[in-house]
Amino acid sequence: MQPTSLAVEGTFCDSAKQPTEAKLGPATTGSDEQSVYRLLAQQVGERGFQNWFAGKVRLKLDGNLLIIGVASPFLLTWMQKKFASQIYATAIACVGPSAEYRLEVDPELAALTDSAPTGEQKSSGQKTLTVSEEAGDRKATAASGNPRNSNPSQKSATFRGRRFADLSTFVTGKSNQLAYLAAIQASEEPGALYNPLFIHGGVGIGKTHLLEGFYRKIRQLYPALNVVYLTAEAFGNYFSKALQERSLPGFRQRFRNVDVLIIDDIDFFESKRNFQEELLHTIKHLESHGRQLVFSSDRHPRLLTKMSEELTTRFLSGLVCRIETPEKELRLEIARQRALKLKTPVTEGALAYVARRFTNNVRELEGAVNCLQTGHLMTGQKVTTSLARQVLADLERDCIRIIKLDDINQIVCSTFGVSESDLKSSRRARNISQPRMLAMFLARKLTQAAYSEIGDYFGGRNHSTVMSAEKQVRKWLENHSSIQVALQEWPTEEIIESLEQQLLAS
Numbered sequence: 001m002q003p004t005s006l007a008v009e010g011t012f013c014d015s016a017k018q019p020t021e022a023k024l025g026p027a028t029t030g031s032d033e034q035s036v037y038r039l040l041a042q043q044v045g046e047r048g049f050q051n052w053f054a055g056k057v058r059l060k061l062d063g064n065l066l067i068i069g070v071a072s073p074f075l076l077t078w079m080q081k082k083f084a085s086q087i088y089a090t091a092i093a094c095v096g097p098s099a100e101y102r103l104e105v106d107p108e109l110a111a112l113t114d115s116a117p118t119g120e121q122k123s124s125g126q127k128t129l130t131v132s133e134e135a136g137d138r139k140a141t142a143a144s145g146n147p148r149n150s151n152p153s154q155k156s157a158t159f160r161g162r163r164f165a166d167l168s169t170f171v172t173g174k175s176n177q178l179a180y181l182a183a184i185q186a187s188e189e190p191g192a193l194y195n196p197l198f199i200h201g202g203v204g205i206g207k208t209h210l211l212e213g214f215y216r217k218i219r220q221l222y223p224a225l226n227v228v229y230l231t232a233e234a235f236g237n238y239f240s241k242a243l244q245e246r247s248l249p250g251f252r253q254r255f256r257n258v259d260v261l262i263i264d265d266i267d268f269f270e271s272k273r274n275f276q277e278e279l280l281h282t283i284k285h286l287e288s289h290g291r292q293l294v295f296s297s298d299r300h301p302r303l304l305t306k307m308s309e310e311l312t313t314r315f316l317s318g319l320v321c322r323i324e325t326p327e328k329e330l331r332l333e334i335a336r337q338r339a340l341k342l343k344t345p346v347t348e349g350a351l352a353y354v355a356r357r358f359t360n361n362v363r364e365l366e367g368a369v370n371c372l373q374t375g376h377l378m379t380g381q382k383v384t385t386s387l388a389r390q391v392l393a394d395l396e397r398d399c400i401r402i403i404k405l406d407d408i409n410q411i412v413c414s415t416f417g418v419s420e421s422d423l424k425s426s427r428r429a430r431n432i433s434q435p436r437m438l439a440m441f442l443a444r445k446l447t448q449a450a451y452s453e454i455g456d457y458f459g460g461r462n463h464s465t466v467m468s469a470e471k472q473v474r475k476w477l478e479n480h481s482s483i484q485v486a487l488q489e490w491p492t493e494e495i496i497e498s499l500e501q502q503l504l505a506s
């Protein structure tokens with residue numbers, strides 16, 4: 001592929017070049033960090049800020065990603081629930097519409113909180129901690145002990161340019177091999193082989209890692225190409241802003257003159273007709289000029305039932321690859337690599353324990369290894385299976401998703417495109433009765449609800465109807481039967497897995 005003559009200014013996610021809207025780049029000074037704190041305080045209000053943020057969190061701006069480190073998994077869940085929209089608004093105010101944010105447990109804060117010194121210890125200075133970070137390029141010394149009493153800006157929050165994940169750190173196994181190989185091949189010959197390349201799979205399973213790795217690889221191999229990586233949400237934000245500011249021609253020139261366009265989390269466009277329309281025209285234009293397109297989504301294109309048919313067929317026209325839930329061997333290897341990266345001394349038994357217990361996705365697995373690192377810092381010991389068990393008790397509890405009948409109802413309705421009233425009605429048409437039976441089957445599998453409660457919920461049916469629905473779905477699974485979704489037949493196993501993944505992510 002030849003670089004375009006009209007190439008616009010680099011990528012929106014290039015660490016060297018920030019979006020023009022950015023008010024605050026990947027800054028490196030304490031005053032920038034203070035600005036983020038100020039914006040955050042404006043968003044959450046002075047009281048909320050003093051109660052939950054001042055001196056209790058660690059901020060990091062990584063390119064367009066605002067990372068907020070908190071002291072425990074509990075705080076993480078709580079703050080996500082309470083402050084998600086304010087944190088997101090702060091991120092946008094800092095870096096513009098492409099902003100993203102992440103809350104994460106910060107091992108250093110966790111260690112400090114767990115070992116918060118008494119007055120006596122404070123005066124004797126016994127709790128001084130020295131922590132070296134994974135990259136080995138940062139040493140942080142927290143001598144005051146309790147982070148609650150210190151000014152966060154005086155600690156060593158680091159503001160760095162965004163570091164994209166690399167394909168070399170993507171651990172492969174049966175569940176992700178195909179997607180990995182496709183990404184490698186497409187990066188070697190952009191526009192020629194798999195176009196578009198569409199990668200899908202459940203939450204936290206490595207889609208972004210693969211897309212970022214693809215981005216880096218292609219920049220290495222073809223430095224002259226104009227490569228753009230961004231999330232669907234950022235694309236939508238840029239588009240809305242261009243509409244508001246009447247600058248659509250500029251927006252279109254930006255996106256229609258790229259050589260490689262990588263859009264993460266394309267499922268975000270479901271039900272958003274005007275974004276879909278704009279993306280469709282962008283894709284048509286880029287395809288007709290032989291440019292490479294790469295997308296990721298939490299579902300197969302055919303299961304994005306609120307996407308226009310024209311977009312869906314375009315997604316299907318290249319190569320569609322699925323990343324499956326990681327198998328045990330892969331989980332073990334990822335846990336091992338993560339522990340090595342964090343320099344956590346850990347026994348094979350403890351790693352096997354983590355790989356056995358954290359099975360949903362890689363993100364949770366990584367969180368678990370981060371906690372092992374905290375355990376090691378707190379005790380100064382090598383992490384054994386029994387220490388791992390102790391340290392991970394809270395996290396295991398937080399990782400259990402409480403799924404309600406309402407959640408199942410909602411996800412089944414949106415996947416199959418049926419209304420709630422139809423699902424709960426007495427209609428027996430196949431396109432209604434099959435989703436209803438699947439909903440009842442999932443309700444038995446994923447909730448504690450009794451047969452009678454489930455029957456009652458799905459239209460006042462009695463318990464024997466639910467039992468026979470459960471039996472019927474088991475039979476479909478045994479016989480590898482298929483079910484119709486969006487005018488196409490799908491293996492029952494695949495539909496159930498997709499529904500479960502959506503429920504886990506919701």
Ligand SMILES: Nc1ncnc2c1ncn2[C@@H]1O[C@H](COP(=O)(O)OP(=O)(O)OP(=O)(O)O)[C@@H](O)[C@H]1O
Pocket residue numbers: 165169170171172176201202203204205206207208209210265298334362363366
């Ligand atoms: N195969 C892998 N090897 C190494 N690390 C991985 C692998 N898969 C995922 N990870 C890591 O797990 C974490 C979550 O992965 P990622 O963000 O790519 O998931 P995702 O599928 O994009 O999730 P979401 O659907 O929430 O966007 C990241 O830190 C990523 O680096």
